[in-house]
Amino acid sequence: MSPTDVELVAAANSTPLGSLLENCQTGLSPTISSTLYNLQTLPSETLDWALDLVKRNLYEQYAAAKDTGWSSKDKLAEMTEENALYVVATEQRPGGPAEKVGFLYFQFTMEDSCDDEGDPESSDQESEDRQAPVIYCYELQLETGYQRRGFGTYFMDMLEELGSKYRMRKSMLTVFKSNTAAIAFYQKRGLDRWNITEQPSTAEACRAGLV
Numbered sequence: 001m002s003p004t005d006v007e008l009v010a011a012a013n014s015t016p017l018g019s020l021l022e023n024c025q026t027g028l029s030p031t032i033s034s035t036l037y038n039l040q041t042l043p044s045e046t047l048d049w050a051l052d053l054v055k056r057n058l059y060e061q062y063a064a065a066k067d068t069g070w071s072s073k074d075k076l077a078e079m080t081e082e083n084a085l086y087v088v089a090t091e092q093r094p095g096g097p098a099e100k101v102g103f104l105y106f107q108f109t110m111e112d113s114c115d116d117e118g119d120p121e122s123s124d125q126e127s128e129d130r131q132a133p134v135i136y137c138y139e140l141q142l143e144t145g146y147q148r149r150g151f152g153t154y155f156m157d158m159l160e161e162l163g164s165k166y167r168m169r170k171s172m173l174t175v176f177k178s179n180t181a182a183i184a185f186y187q188k189r190g191l192d193r194w195n196i197t198e199q200p201s202t203a204e205a206c207r208a209g210l211v
Ligand SMILES: CC(C)(COP(=O)(O)OP(=O)(O)OC[C@H]1O[C@@H](n2cnc3c(N)ncnc32)[C@H](O)[C@@H]1OP(=O)(O)O)[C@@H](O)C(=O)NCCC(=O)NCCS
Pocket: 057, 140, 141, 142, 143, 146, 147, 148, 149, 150, 151, 152, 153, 154, 173, 174, 175, 176, 179, 180, 181, 182, 184, 185, 186, 188
């Protein structure tokens, strides 16, 4: 009997960290490496850096969005949800300390479809039935000096490879409508099924057909 959608998500979430990336393309460059963490292994100073990087990159967009605003407390709560998984890239410079490049924060989860399936007037039960197993990109953030050098592409390739490996049906993410640079990046990748969320300042995008 094939597993249900919920069982697929549960299986992905219970995969030991050490084998989650097995057989995935994880090579970056001789000096840049990436490490996978869950909340039990993520160093607290790395979480502090990640939260600070989100703030440095997107504070103005959060502040301008009347429906969200910036709250470090709320963002930290979102970044420490139970099944959070992080990939953190660092660069080892000769003779110097390792420098953080950026990170991807994702979860395997059940989510409403991000496309035209279903009727907006449908009941809660029908909408629950429409949920699909997805790999959800909660954050993709690069230090300024590492942007536009292919690292975002690297992280998104890894996300979609993992989604496919664990039989998630879609990859999904939320982006500020004002974040035209990120939207250009996601559109270049072919994530073009945009969905207007309940919050007016953001939109969801997805790529269907990972499996
Ligand atoms: C958005 C972000 C993740 C993209 O990652 P990246 O490593 O800079 O992007 P890549 O180098 O892989 O870009 C791949 C392609 O996407 C498009 N793209 C990327 N950044 C772009 C930008 N600022 N403007 C227009 N197109 C862009 C380009 O077509 C690019 O190809 P090219 O460089 O050959 O022209 C990264 O710039 C970032 O961290 N930005 C700040 C935080 C942020 O907005 N995160 C997204 C939150 S949803």
